[in-house]
Amino acid sequence: MTQTMNLQINRVTESRLASTDFNNLPFGRVFSDHMLAVDYKDGQWQNARIIPFGNIEVTPALTCLHYAQACFEGMKANQDVHTGDVLLFRPRENAKRLNASAIRLGMPSFPEDLFINYLKELIQLDKNWIPDMEDSALYIRPVLFGSDDFIGVRPSETYRLYIIIGPTGPYYGKPVRVKIEEKYVRAFRGGTGDVKAAGNYAATLHPALLAKKEGFDQILWTDGLSHEYVEEIGTMNVFFIVDGKVWTPALSGSILPGITRDSIMQLFKDRGFEVEERKISVQEIINAHQAGKLEDAFGVGTAATVTHIAELGYRGQIFTLPALETRTASFTIKEELIGIKTGRIADRHGWIDRVS
Template sequence: MYTTYNPLIMIETSAIRIEKTTQSRINELDENNIPFGRLYSDHMFLADYKDGQWQDLRIVPYQNISLSPANSALHYGITIFEGLKAYRNKDGEVVVFRPEANAKRLNISAERMCIPAVPEGLFMEALNELLKIDASWVPSAPGTALYVRPFVFGMDEYIGIRPSENFRFMIITGPVGSYYTKPVRVKIETKFSRAFEGGTGFAKAGGNYAASLYPARLAQKMGFDQLIWTDGKTHQYIEESGTMNVMFMIDDVLITAPTSGTILKGITRDSVLTIAREWGVKVEERPVAVAEVVAAAKEGRLKEAFGVGTAATIAPIATIGYEDEVYDLPAADDSFFSRKILKQLSGIRSGEIADKHGWIYKI
């Protein structure tokens, strides 16, 4: 028995309805060759928001869904999502890293997009039950995980600009390997913008990512893997990358842009900064000027740069492109902060390092 509820009132309801697949596809999983975002587990969770409350909670076999051609999410981008990972620890147990933080952030996005809140109890119960059923899909090979994608989208059949009244909350999962298989090459973007103050940049809204694809494609044609976005007004300050927050180690100071109305409040970002401060590393959350980063790279004071995010975890940056110049960074070794922090996070997830923050949720 668990609770679900409308945005304001908790209501007692029956357990999640479960329909298990009659034929598992687990034989498709090769832990030594897992493409990112291509393979999905046997089951998925669904709930529908109608008449002011979340209802019809169910776990069913992974399958296509039916939508009206007039679906509001298709036409107006009324959709938000989260991303988190489940791992197998040293004892073979399935654990999830900071899922409560994802539940909270989903609702921050929901408020901005006129979507009803998904109660944290519902989020956690759905996650727990789904991962119990598909526990065999959680890989154990080094560098692998089960990626978890919760998302909510409008379900109204209405061609007109207004908030949707009906919604669907879903969770799908799939085994993944490394998002980046080698240090990344990034380009500082100074023409196109990802977000503006007062917009939706802080939310994990689908439209934010759709708008970033064209500039990213241009950068990829130039040999870069990702963009580093700058502020939409002046393009003078670093914001974040397309798939992660960005950090710089300049003169032994760990520097990153503060989260704001245009920068996603990354959960991995928060974890890294928390540990860095505990280690006695000098941390500065402040506006980071492009000119400062470029000057540090020219002068050899930019010791390392890396991205932090759920998909990539820690992604060392090998090259930074700016205007017509390219700056190569030192190759990472075990003395680098990014290597040490990755080892620390991996140890916490595996249970080899004590989880003193309560970040690990056991299924």
């Protein structure tokens, strides 16, 4: 594996920037002018290139289409409100998690330093695509997949890594209604729930459609064995504030170790909150609600930042969370996290990596 692989850059002849409506940035639909592509074959990564964003050609026998040998990451870049520098938030954690996912799926890992350097080159080239509106950011989507032209269950011998980026507004505009799921399972311990395997998400789509029909925006997954313990929400880790204490499910082996989760726990601890990272049963949440002690519930993740839960649905009953105005602790932490990501608040934990 060559740590110093040359990066070829092939620029667009005409940018699409001027024709992009920055006032209308639905999540995941708008992509910048360029993308990064790297191939793996003959046992090494090669042909690293930045090329115009566009369609790619693949064979219908593509490994990842048949056997889901694919994983991805989700990251964001913001502009420093003071200096205009581009700021990445804990990108090495994403590089590490991409590799954890790759290894779990029998794929080759990608050198972390190269990942970050190439990403910075790409962002530097397309930095004018970073929106400067509050709550907006440049979303970064690395994806790694098996690309053999072969049908048969075995690890692919060839792979491709792409990084595509695009400006985005808020993921969920408003507080969400969440169904506590007891029938379907997202992930079992020993499976792939603790990595960002593409197949994890496919398994959630049918239950999510059913939940939507019942009027819910998202599912709060419970453990696959007993359905007694809460795990996480579709693309977010979950937090509760009960009687002044912060609760979040411990990483069980079937929960994604979210980078936002880790950061939010730290920010709460910094403010003197007691943070309990442990198994949390649905019954405890219901009991806390009935005792008037469930002060807050929210999901956290790169795409969603901090998204408040308006209602929890469980066994046909709806448990309404307190009014948003009373949920000041989570709003303060959300503001702090956004402040760090945008350079408004000092980066005391060394989480920011500058692109320039």
